[in-house]
Amino acid sequence: MPETLTCQAPAKLNLALSVGPPGEDGMHPICTWMIAIDLCDELTVTRLEADRLSRYAILWHEDAKRQSDIDWPITRDLAVRAHLALEQHTNRRLPVQLKLQKRIPVAGGLGGGSSDAAAMLRTVNELYDLGLSMEQLREIAAGIGSDVPFFIAGGSAVVQGFGDEIEHHDRAPQLHAVIVFPETMCPTGHVYSELDELSPGPLRADEVQSLIRLSRMSAAPPEAVFNDLTQPAIRVAPELEGHLAKLTELAERPAHVAGSGSSLFVLCDDALHAQDLAEAIEQRLDLPAVAVQPHEVCNVAAE
Ligand code: ATP
Numbered sequence: 001m002p003e004t005l006t007c008q009a010p011a012k013l014n015l016a017l018s019v020g021p022p023g024e025d026g027m028h029p030i031c032t033w034m035i036a037i038d039l040c041d042e043l044t045v046t047r048l049e050a051d052r053l054s055r056y057a058i059l060w061h062e063d064a065k066r067q068s069d070i071d072w073p074i075t076r077d078l079a080v081r082a083h084l085a086l087e088q089h090t091n092r093r094l095p096v097q098l099k100l101q102k103r104i105p106v107a108g109g110l111g112g113g114s115s116d117a118a119a120m121l122r123t124v125n126e127l128y129d130l131g132l133s134m135e136q137l138r139e140i141a142a143g144i145g146s147d148v149p150f151f152i153a154g155g156s157a158v159v160q161g162f163g164d165e166i167e168h169h170d171r172a173p174q175l176h177a178v179i180v181f182p183e184t185m186c187p188t189g190h191v192y193s194e195l196d197e198l199s200p201g202p203l204r205a206d207e208v209q210s211l212i213r214l215s216r217m218s219a220a221p222p223e224a225v226f227n228d229l230t231q232p233a234i235r236v237a238p239e240l241e242g243h244l245a246k247l248t249e250l251a252e253r254p255a256h257v258a259g260s261g262s263s264l265f266v267l268c269d270d271a272l273h274a275q276d277l278a279e280a281i282e283q284r285l286d287l288p289a290v291a292v293q294p295h296e297v298c299n300v301a302a303e
Contacts, residue, residue: 003046003047004044004045004046004047004302005044005045005123005126005127005300005301005302006042006043006044006045006300006301007042007043007045007119007122007123007300007301008040008041008042008043008119008295009040009041009042009043009104009112009115009116009118009119009151010036010037010038010039010040010115010151010154010295011036011037011039011040011104011110011111011112011115011179011292012034012035012036012037012110012111012115012147012150012151012154012259013034013035013037013110013175013177013179013258013259013265013292014032014033014034014109014227014258014259015033015034015035015175015211015215015220015225016031016032016033016207016208016211016212016224016225016226016227017030017032017033017226017227017228017229017259018030018031018032018203018204018205018207018208018226018228019195019200019203019228019229020200020202020203021199021200021201021202022196022200027162028192028195028200029160029161029162029203030146030159030160030161030162030163030203031158031159031160031203031204031205031208032158032159032160032208033156033157033158033159033208033211033212034150034156034157034158034159035155035156035172035173035175035294036115036151036154036155036156036172036294036295036296037175037177037179037292037293037294037295038292038293038294038295039103039104039110039179039290039292039295040103040104040295041061041100041101041102041103041104041112041115041116041119042061042100042101042103043079043098043099043100043101043116043119043120043123044098044099044101045096045097045098045099045120045123045124045127046096046097047095047096047127047128048095048096048097049095050093050095051095052095053095054083054094054095054096054097054098055097055098056074056077056079056080056083056097056098056100057098057099057100058070058074058077058079058100058102059099059100059101059102060101060102060103061101061102061103063103064102064103064105065103065105065181065288065289065290066105066108066181066183066288068105068106068107068185070102070106077100077113077116078113078114078116078117078144078145078148079098079100079113079116079117079119079120080098080120081117081144082116082117082118082120082121082124082140082141082144082148083096083098083120083124085121085140085143085144086120086121086124086125086130086140089132089140090130094124094127094128096124096127098120100116102116105181105185105262105263106185107185107186107187107188107262108181108185108186108258108261108262108263109186109188109229109233109257109258109259109260109261109262109263110179110258110259110263111147111150111151111259113145114144114145114147114148114150114151115147115151115154117141117144117145117148117151118137118141118148118149118150118151118152118154119151121137121140121141121148121152122137122152122300123300125137126300134152134153137152138152138164138166142163142164145163146162146163146164147163148163149163149164149166150163150166153168154295154296155168155169155171155172155294155296156168156169156171156172156173156294157169158208158209158212160205169212171296172294172296173215173216173219173220173294174215174218174219175219175220175267175293175294176219176267176268176269176270176271176273176274176291176292176293177265177266177267177268177274177291177292177293178251178265178266178268178274178277178278178281178289178290178291178292179258179263179264179265179289179290179292180243180247180255180263180264180265180266180281180285180287180288180289181262181263181287181288181289181290182237182239182240182243182262182263182264182287184237184239184240184262185237185262186233186236186237186260186261186262187236188260190236191229191232191233191236191260191261192232192260194231194232194233194235194236195228195229195232197232197235198231198232198235200228201228204226204228207226210224211224211225211226219267219269220267222253222254222266222267223254225254225256225267227256227257227258227259229257229259229260229261230256230257230261232260233257233260233261233262234257234261236261237261237262240257240261240262240264243255243264243285243287244256244257244264246285247264247266247281247285250277250280250281250284250285251266251277253266253267254266268291271291271293274291274292274293275291277289277291278290278291
């Protein structure tokens with residue numbers, strides 16, 4: 001059994017995101033097409049002797065494009081919470097040393113913390129040979145956050161309900177995009193509070209499915225991409241509106257808010273187009289940008 005495992009925790013893009021009105025508990029049902037992309041945080045997890053205490057280090061990867069303060073208490077970190085949830089589920093101590101090197105911006109609508117949590121569940125499951133199934137891992141994941149179950153397998157999926165109804169696709173779609181990282185942050189809770197002020201309309205599951213159907217015939221049509229959190233995110237960070245306009249002008253095609261923001265994205269024709277556009281955005285708009293494509297494998301590797 002290897003002592004140290006590494007794991008990539010991919011970000012996600014919502015190509016279509018419909019949010020329904022809240023139930024009595026204030027929770028919003030969603031229907032979204034989610035795709036894991038190759039912008040990844042990196043976990044290195046080492047198994048420690050049985051009598052040792054776990055230790056955790058969370059830091060920015062040296063090539064992270066947008067770094068902010070890592071200012072949350074360690075016990076609130078989602079990867080750490082995933083580890084503690086696994087110890088609770090198995091009713092045993094699972095001492096580890098975690099080094100989490102982040103590239104995915106915080107409060108950027110790209111699911112970084114959720115993906116870190118899912119990666120931690122998968123890695124510790126292997127490191128300790130716990131034998132938990134994907135379904136069991138998804139159940140533990142659901143207790144940590146609504147985006148976490150999706151990241152257990154990643155890939156491409158329609159995610160509904162409260163993140164717990166996941167229909168994975170056999171293969172990821174053809175997708176090339178540029179993600180742009182404005183400096184501002186959009187904490188998810190604030191964005192949903194703004195959505196409530198705007199009184200959300202009904203869930204649009206049909207429109208999510210029709211975008212998926214269209215994308216099977218060719219690449220996802222940029223005009224059909226939609227996000228019900230766009231206006232709420234702009235209310236949280238009004239400067240996003242100006243960034244969207246400048247990006248749309250430069251790219252000569254629509255720019256979109258990623259999830260709950262603040263990251264933005266533009267769909268591209270191919271890898272070269274995405275690379276060129278990312279460079280143009282960095283030079284002409286002075287915003288960090290990265291070209292991405294789907295991240296299909298969610299493997300855990302021995303060091
Ligand atoms: P999502 O797309 O899932 O909403 P997000 O990047 O937009 O992700 P938020 O939901 O706003 O982010 O959550 C960000 C907050 O989560 C951080 O400010 C921090 O307090 C907390 N957090 C805990 N663990 C992590 C982690 N490993 N990475 C990033 N944020 C984390």
